[in-house]
Amino acid sequence: MPAPGQTLPTSSSPGMVGNVGFASMSAPPVTYPPGPSQPSGAGAVLAPAQPPQPGPRRISRRALLGLGAAGAVAVATGVYFFSRSGGQGISKSPGNTITVNFTYSTEKSAWMKAVTEAFHSNGMTYNNKTIQVVLDERGSVDATAKILSGEIKPAAWSPASFLELNQLSADWQQQHNGANIIIDTGDLLPKALVFSPLVFAVWKERASVLMNHYHSIDWPTIHDALTKNSWVDIGGHTAWGPVKFGQTRPDESNSGLLTITLLAYAANNEQRGLTINQLSTPKFLQYFSDIEGAVNAFGRSSGTFLQNVVIQQGPAQYDIVTTYENLVLTLESQAINRQQQQLQLFYPGLNILSDHPFAILKGSWVTDEQRMAAHTFREFLLGVAQQKVALASGFRPTSQGVQITDNAHGNVFLGQPAGININPQIQSLAQAPSGVVINKLLQQWTDKYGSAATTPGG
Numbered sequence: 001m002p003a004p005g006q007t008l009p010t011s012s013s014p015g016m017v018g019n020v021g022f023a024s025m026s027a028p029p030v031t032y033p034p035g036p037s038q039p040s041g042a043g044a045v046l047a048p049a050q051p052p053q054p055g056p057r058r059i060s061r062r063a064l065l066g067l068g069a070a071g072a073v074a075v076a077t078g079v080y081f082f083s084r085s086g087g088q089g090i091s092k093s094p095g096n097t098i099t100v101n102f103t104y105s106t107e108k109s110a111w112m113k114a115v116t117e118a119f120h121s122n123g124m125t126y127n128n129k130t131i132q133v134v135l136d137e138r139g140s141v142d143a144t145a146k147i148l149s150g151e152i153k154p155a156a157w158s159p160a161s162f163l164e165l166n167q168l169s170a171d172w173q174q175q176h177n178g179a180n181i182i183i184d185t186g187d188l189l190p191k192a193l194v195f196s197p198l199v200f201a202v203w204k205e206r207a208s209v210l211m212n213h214y215h216s217i218d219w220p221t222i223h224d225a226l227t228k229n230s231w232v233d234i235g236g237h238t239a240w241g242p243v244k245f246g247q248t249r250p251d252e253s254n255s256g257l258l259t260i261t262l263l264a265y266a267a268n269n270e271q272r273g274l275t276i277n278q279l280s281t282p283k284f285l286q287y288f289s290d291i292e293g294a295v296n297a298f299g300r301s302s303g304t305f306l307q308n309v310v311i312q313q314g315p316a317q318y319d320i321v322t323t324y325e326n327l328v329l330t331l332e333s334q335a336i337n338r339q340q341q342q343l344q345l346f347y348p349g350l351n352i353l354s355d356h357p358f359a360i361l362k363g364s365w366v367t368d369e370q371r372m373a374a375h376t377f378r379e380f381l382l383g384v385a386q387q388k389v390a391l392a393s394g395f396r397p398t399s400q401g402v403q404i405t406d407n408a409h410g411n412v413f414l415g416q417p418a419g420i421n422i423n424p425q426i427q428s429l430a431q432a433p434s435g436v437v438i439n440k441l442l443q444q445w446t447d448k449y450g451s452a453a454t455t456p457g458g
Contacts, residue, residue, distance in 0.1 A: 098129045098373040103136040103143050103154040105254065107302060107324060108194065108356060111393040112137075115386045119377060126373045133377055139301060140164045140254040147181070148172060153365040156374040158193060160254035160302075160354045162432050163261065165190060170435025182359050188371060190359040193381050194395035196326040197353055197426045198258050200346040201306070203315040204419065206243075207344045209236045217346040219266035222320060223287065226294040231319075245294040246321035248305050249454060250445050255302040258352050259322040260445055261438070263291055265430045271350055272431035276440045288444065297453035305458035307331055314339040324354055325422075326394025329412040332420060347423045352430045356395075396426075 104112050116133050124131050140159035144167050146152045172181040213234040214221035231240035250256035267287035268278045299305025306327050310318045335343040358378045360371050387397035392410030404413040
């Protein structure tokens with residue numbers, strides 16, 4: 001067991017990446033097991049990304065730019081939803097039914113609705129009782145806060161990444177005398193359902209200029225480009241103006257939180273063990289300001305930001321954005337149709353995953369029977385058939401029986417246009433910081449950018 005304040009290394013196998021452990025503020029970290037395709041134990045730690053080269057202070061930029069709640073639905077398809085405003089309206093079950101209230105992140109909405117319908121259609125049971133899964137779709141950061149406050153009380157939760165489990169565990173223990181809300185022993189430990197790495201999505205014209213000038217696209221080169229006066233300084237056109245960066249708000253969206261976490265590792269030339277002290281150095285604060293200050297307006301939700309803002313407004317407002325691989329793959333045709341050029345993928349040398357863990361909660365509102373029914377649902381989601389369905393949403397499977405090259409229906413990893421280069425293996429991963437470090441990183445962001453412009457419609 002690691003010491004308090006430490007986190008666990010990642011494990012990896014070809015084509016996929018293992019779960020990331022998390023630490024709490026007030027207790028030693030919980031060790032989560034590898035996903036179903038992972039070997040036991042921690043994998044080797046690979047070399048960190050190249051150290052960033054600090055550039056001159058950049059000039060001030062022009063300020064450019066200054067989802068409706070989903071209603072409750074219960075239809076004959078077998079897919080059920082919470083009201084976003086309540087989240088607990090359907091909780092009582094007939095004697096022969098076990099209701100499992102399940103909150104999950106919006107990024108996997110299409111996949112989750114499809115596989116839940118299949119789960120219900122198959123008449124899945126536990127203890128001779130029919131399991132009814134009630135879906136509550138909401139952002140990961142929003143869910144973290146609402147579970148902590150008691151506004152929603154799911155039996156199980158699948159945020160976009162282990163970072164949110166880290167935060168909830170740390171904050172819950174702080175508020176409840178060290179008691180954990182997440183089951184930390186036995187077969188009910190959290191497991192990753194699917195993976196999606198963070199990527200730099202760059203419009204093709206801009207990507208060509210960046211590659212000609214730097215020969216690679218990663219944090220050090222992006223940081224340098226953002227400190228230039230304009231694209232002209234690196235071989236671009238005068239009309240392009242300054243190099244413009246895009247991301248979602250880390251206090252509302254997981255991809256934004258992953259972005260500033262990777263940014264912090266890049267600024268400190270580290271891969272693991274990020275500390276609070278490293279987040280307060282002048283070097284980090286300048287690096288942080290150079291990149292975050294290049295964002296015209298922050299998005300609220302990863303999917304809507306990319307689809308409704310970045311793709312619609314194009315490189316006039318966003319040259320480079322950080323987002324999930326699965327979103328670029330599923331929205332590529334829209335990008336090409338709208339902007340007449342590709343939105344190309346580039347993978348950070350040191351990556352971090354949106355690994356969609358499935359966590360069963362210890363809350364007093366959850367019965368033992370509901371926990372075991374949630375376990376049944378989780379194992380169903382990890383089955384080969386459901387993992388193949390995830391390929392249509394651009395998610396990398398955790399099942400050893402499924403590969404991104406499989407000829408599965410709707411697999412978006414196949415048939416992408418030339419120039420969309422998919423990395424088959426994501427190997428070098430940053431370690432998930434402890435809860436106290438994540439909270440400090442968010443504080444650094446909100447102190448300076450909490451009131452920054454946020455995009456309408458995304």
